Amino acid sequence: EVQLVESGGGLVQPGGSLRLSCAASGFTFRSYWMSWVRQAPGKGLEWVATIKGDETDNYYVDSVRGRFTISRDNAKNSLYLQMNSLRAVDTAVYYCARDRVPESYGDMDVWGKGTTVMVSS
Amino acid sequence: DIVMTQSPLSLPVTPGEPASISCRSSQSLLHSNGYNFLDWYLQKPGQSPQLLIFLGSHRASGVPDRFSGSGSGTDFTLKISRVEAEDVGVYYCMNSLRAPLSFGGGTKVEIK
Numbered sequence: 134e135v136q137l138v139e140s141g142g143g144l145v146q147p148g149g150s151l152r153l154s155c156a157a158s159g160f161t162f163r164s165y166w167m168s169w170v171r172q173a174p175g176k177g178l179e180w181v182a183t184i185k186g187d188e189t190d191n192y193y194v195d196s197v198r199g200r201f202t203i204s205r206d207n208a209k210n211s212l213y214l215q216m217n218s219l220r221a222v223d224t225a226v227y228y229c230a231r232d233r234v235p236e237s238y239g240d241m242d243v244w245g246k247g248t249t250v251m252v253s254s
Numbered sequence: 255d256i257v258m259t260q261s262p263l264s265l266p267v268t269p270g271e272p273a274s275i276s277c278r279s280s281q282s283l284l285h286s287n288g289y290n291f292l293d294w295y296l297q298k299p300g301q302s303p304q305l306l307i308f309l310g311s312h313r314a315s316g317v318p319d320r321f322s323g324s325g326s327g328t329d330f331t332l333k334i335s336r337v338e339a340e341d342v343g344v345y346y347c348m349n350s351l352r353a354p355l356s357f358g359g360g361t362k363v364e365i366k
Contacts, residue, residue: 180355192353239350
């Protein structure tokens with residue numbers, strides 16, 4: 134069964150750091166682009182970052198560039214999001230998602246259940 | 255950056271009746287390969303989003319054929335031929351042409 138399981142969320146103070154993880158199973162992880170998408174409380178979906186299967190390419194939304202880093206460990210079938218200098222506006226449920234085809238990003242066809250990040254003093 | 259705009263914001267529907275959601279992009283999503291890079295997602299209450307339609311009109315695996323996507327360039331439509339109770343939730347369109355990927359604001363579909 135294809136599955137994504139996020140972890141690492143929690144309560145952090147403004148300016149703090151957090152590292153999210155996503156454990157993948159049931160597919161050839163290293164072949165696929167992977168993404169993080171977030172959803173603030175009561176709000177819509179916002180794409181955060183995307184990384185290529187071989188880690189040679191990645192993209193970020195402007196609001197997190199320079200503060201967040203997407204990475205992966207293909208040997209461990211894991212995706213990560215290192216979040217630094219956190220702000221209250223980063224409070225959200227963070228979803229890990231697989232991009233549908235190995236050759237390109239977009240079309241996210243497998244999603245995890247999400248992990249909640251709350252930034253508050 | 256590509257901005258996605260959906261309408262309506264809310265859509266009350268009657269089971270068995272058709273429903274339609276519009277999505278407009280600020281730039282063309284038509285790639286030189288002839289495909290429109292536009293996705294539709296559904297987020298049911300309390301659940302993660304799920305992919306319904308990719309490349310403008312292609313149903314994702316397991317999606318019932320009552321869902322269809324159409325349009326090209328900057329104007330797109332998601333249609334449900336006969337709404338069922340399980341179709342309630344928030345529908346999002348998304349630019350999948352190039353980063354930054356961007357979602358529309360969402361359309362909440364609820365049963366009348």
